[in-house]
Each structure stands twice: as structure tokens, then as C-alpha cells.
Amino acid sequence: xxxxxxxxxxxxxxxxxxxxxxxxxxxxxxxxxxxxxxxxxxxxxxxxxxxxxxxxxxxxxxxxxxxxxxxxxxxxxxxxxxxxxxxxxxxxxxxxxxxxxxxxxxxxxxxxxxxxxxxxxxxxxxxxxxxxxxxxxxxxxxxxxxxxxxxxxxxxxxxxxxxxxxxxxxxxxxxxxxxxxxxxxxxx
Ligand code: AMP
Numbered sequence: 001x002x003x004x005x006x007x008x009x010x011x012x013x014x015x016x017x018x019x020x021x022x023x024x025x026x027x028x029x030x031x032x033x034x035x036x037x038x039x040x041x042x043x044x045x046x047x048x049x050x051x052x053x054x055x056x057x058x059x060x061x062x063x064x065x066x067x068x069x070x071x072x073x074x075x076x077x078x079x080x081x082x083x084x085x086x087x088x089x090x091x092x093x094x095x096x097x098x099x100x101x102x103x104x105x106x107x108x109x110x111x112x113x114x115x116x117x118x119x120x121x122x123x124x125x126x127x128x129x130x131x132x133x134x135x136x137x138x139x140x141x142x143x144x145x146x147x148x149x150x151x152x153x154x155x156x157x158x159x160x161x162x163x164x165x166x167x168x169x170x171x172x173x174x175x176x177x178x179x180x181x182x183x184x185x186x187x188x
Contacts (some may be wrong), residue, residue, distance in 0.1 A: 019049050020185055024165065027115060038187075040136050053184065057134070057162045060182040061087065064159040066132045068092050072118070072147055073099070073187045075136035079116070079164060080152050089098060092124040094132075094147045107149045109142040110156060118143065120150040127155030137165040138183055141172030 006164060023042040030037040043049050057079065061069075071080025084091035097106060097117040104119040107113045125131065131151045133144055137163070149157045161176060166183035173181055 019046075020164065021052065023049050024185065036168075038073060038137055040164060043164070050082070051139050053079065053164060054086055056081050056184060057182065058086050060162060060180075061160065063185050064132065064180060065130055066159055067129045068131050069122075069158070070125075070131050070147055070151060071135045072133070072135040072143055079136060079162070080134035083132075083162075092120065093104050093149060094118050094120050105150060105153055107146040107153075109144065109146040116143070118145075118150065120147075120154070122154065125151055125154035125156040129154075129156035130159045131156045133158055133161045135163055137167065138163040138172040138176075138181070139167045139170045141170075141175030144172070145176060148178075154156055154162075 005116045020043060023046055025039040025042055027039050029035065043053070044150065053110070056163045062081065068090045069084040069087070071094065073149050077093060079092050081112045093100070097116065097119055100119050100121055103122045105122050106117050106119040109187040129151070129179050133147045133151070135144055138144060144161055151158050158178065160180035160182065161178060163183040164185060166172065166186040168186045168188040
């Protein structure tokens with residue numbers, strides 16, 4: 001028997017957290033020296049892990065009675081869109097500056113060095129919308145907070161956030177200052 005296959009099937013029959021942890025690849029010094037990049041592409045190539053992640057997200061999100069799912073470019077799309085599809089909800093993309101074709105509103109946020117800007121179409125959220133913000137990873141919380149501000153400027157409320165990974169040592173959870181934050185794997 002091929003031992004690689006055996007190992008893989010053992011990983012996939014374990015609990016979800018172990019499965020996903022085994023499937024997240026640490027890439028040192030990407031995109032810059034000193035950054036440990038959490039590469040989630042192995043998760044995307046495991047249908048079982050993806051199924052479990054989207055199911056866990058849906059379980060958390062449903063009681064919050066959302067009317068829309070907001071995903072943050074670009075890895076927030078790959079978790080946000082299947083969640084929206086699963087729940088039968090509209091999906092709203094938040095994108096980097098200059099990518100959305102129609103009229104937009106934008107929000108700037110701080111990075112370690114400099115700033116970044118994200119945008120949303122101005123008709124993407126309506127007054128009273130109850131929104132869940134989805135991304136692959138919570139680091140300092142700057143990106144997710146900018147997405148929240150976009151939703152609120154259009155009259156919506158953020159009812160929760162979901163992330164696959166949380167870098168606990170960067171305290172993004174404190175920065176978001178929200179009661180309803182789900183992350184499936186935390187690195188401390
Ligand atoms: P932040 O705004 O600091 O919470 O950063 C979160 C955003 O940056 C997410 O869209 C992540 O995909 C990305 N990101 C930040 N740090 C990492 C990391 N170490 N590995 C992978 N993605 C990261």
C-alpha cells in the first residue's frame with residue numbers, strides 16, 4: 001500500500017480542526033521577509049475539508065439570520081461564495097481599489113507599512129441588511145474592520161465574522177470589538 005495515501009486518509013478521517021491544520025501550509029518569508037504566510041490552497045483541494053468548513057460556517061451563521069454574505073478579496077471569495085450558495089443568500093465582493101467596475105465607496109486601513117484601500121459597489125448593501133463578513137484569515141483585523149465600515153455606511157449591520165484561521169498573537173479579535181467572531185483554527 002502507498003504510505004502517502006494511508007497518511008492522507010488518516011488525516012481526512014480525523015476531526016475537522018486537525019484536518020484543516022494538516023492542510024494549511026506555512027510558507028516562511030512570503031510575501032516579505034519575516035512573514036509566515038498561511039497558505040490555504042491545500043484546503044481548497046480537499047473537498048472533504050471544504051465541506052466541513054462551509055458546514056461549520058453555516059451552523060454559526062444561520063442563527064444570526066443574515067440577508068447577505070460579504071467576502072473579502074480574494075481568499076474571502078473562496079469561502080464566502082460557497083457559504084452564500086449553501087444558505088441561498090446574495091454574495092457581495094469587497095475588492096482592492098480599482099477592481100470593481102460600477103460606482104463604489106471605499107475605506108482605507110493601516111498596514112504595517114503604509115495603507116490599503118478596499119471598495120464595495122454602492123448598491124451592494126441596502127438599509128437593514130444583516131451581513132456576515134467572511135475572509136480566510138484574521139490577522140490585525142484591519143481588513144475585516146474596513147469591510148464592516150463599508151457595510152455600515154450603506155445602512156447594513158454586521159452580525160458576525162467568519163475566518164478559517166486566526167493569528168491570535170496579532171489581536172485582530174480585539175480590534176474588531178464584535179461579539180460574534182468565528183475562527184476555526186487559532187495560532188497563538
Ligand atoms: P489583517 O487586515 O491584518 O487582519 O490581515 C488579514 C488579511 O491579510 C486577510 O485577507 C489575509 O488573507 C491576509 N493575511 C494577513 N496575514 C497573513 C498571513 N500570515 N498568511 C496569509 N494571509 C495573511
